[in-house]
Amino acid sequence: MRPPRNLRSVAKRLLSFTRLVQGVNVSAVTSPLVWEHVQPAAARRLLTGAVDAFAERGYQATTTRDIASRAGMSPAALYVHYPSKERLLFEISLYGHNAALEVLRSADAGDTPADRLRSLVSAFTAWHAQHHTIARVVQYELAALSPEHLAEVATIRRAISLQIEQVLTDGMAAGDFAVTDLPGTTLAVLSLSIDVARWYTPHRGDPEALGKLYADLAHRMVQA
Amino acid sequence: MRPPRNLRSVAKRLLSFTRLVQGVNVSAVTSPLVWEHVQPAAARRLLTGAVDAFAERGYQATTTRDIASRAGMSPAALYVHYPSKERLLFEISLYGHNAALEVLRSADAGDTPADRLRSLVSAFTAWHAQHHTIARVVQYELAALSPEHLAEVATIRRAISLQIEQVLTDGMAAGDFAVTDLPGTTLAVLSLSIDVARWYTPHRGDPEALGKLYADLAHRMVQA
DNA sequence: GTCTATAGTCGGATAGAC
DNA sequence: GTCTATCCGACTATAGAC
Structure with a gap:
């Protein structure tokens, strides 16, 4: 029965x-x-x-x-x-990528490259913690997007990467940063924040405090 | 037809x-x-x-x-x-976790905490690049393991984490490292290497060179 | 130990009533 | 716009021949 x-x-x-x-x-x-x-x-x-x-x-x-x-x-x-499950993923991924880029653009302020870098890393890290569910979709579900949709978010990802690379370039030009491998260090700085999406849960601390810690670590990674 | x-x-x-x-x-x-x-x-x-x-x-x-x-x-x-698809995943994950831990244990050598940390980060990073396919399974497919199998690899993950935490602790005690947040910094150091599995492809450079770069970045993150 | 064939289940997506 | 009911394809795993 x-x-x-x-x-x-x-x-x-x-x-x-x-x-x-x-x-x-x-x-x-x-x-x-x-x-x-x-x-x-x-x-x-x-x-x-x-x-x-x-x-x-x-x-x-x-x-x-x-x-x-x-x-x-x-x-x-x-x-x-x-119209499809994939479209739902795309809407989330597109919004999430744009939100992350917007967070970086708003945070890129300060009198020195060091201040700017700290602000960028702090905000980017805190965003990945605060919005760790969205961030997880943004960072780990790219392979499930259609080729067309993947291409669209890829352009936003390049803009995100450039935002970090630019402040490192400025810091090197000013003599404030000592960076021997610019692409590699850019990727490492991004990487540190992005990986937060993998392990973060609310019980692992305040997103703002984590942002400050990571801003400090990133600054120490590059300072002259 | x-x-x-x-x-x-x-x-x-x-x-x-x-x-x-x-x-x-x-x-x-x-x-x-x-x-x-x-x-x-x-x-x-x-x-x-x-x-x-x-x-x-x-x-x-x-x-x-x-x-x-x-x-x-x-x-x-x-x-x-x-006997099942999950068992195949478990065999890969278990072997991969043990291999990663073994790489760390072999690399934990040097006269100073700084030397040990550089060796650990260099080896752990290079392993994630060299074996990025295994590493991707190890780091990103935990959720697909059965509860029993997950528990088994979780014990290995704790040992991996302890290996990094110990050298940071030793460096602080010796006055060589300035670390304010030990668990947070341990996680950050691990995080940097682990995220390599997400983005690495062979065309992105030599695993050994990447290991050296990351060893340098991690050392700068913590040195007094 | 490998094959072909298939059982049994579940998934994305659609049809059509309300 | 929401429902119930269902199509149809694909999946994991098994049965049984060789």
């Missing part, structure tokens, strides 16, 4: 939705405030559910049923808002 | 096997020398195929058909040598 599938799936979805609304579901940790521009609310719920699922289990291990369930919907409802 | 499936699949497998034997298949880059202890040869071909596939596409995106095909076999033959 088969279980009453309809009742079970409805109950599961209601439970999931309730937990979401009450905000106590530990797996649904993405702040909805970040995605306020995504309308309507159902599309936003799907997107935040996808971010959490992709970050937790990876893109390939995440099912559309899982995403829909986190948003309190049936699997079919997803396709009203997004 | 259906295509002749038998002939097609046999042809594909023969082609795959031929490329493997000739060693010109860019997707089959894992050196068989590393896995000489895996016997018989068929099991070793499956394992190296799995390493390459997992590193390239991720565990979840890799099919048993893909692995078998890289080894020049039918999907069913895989189960003669391994």
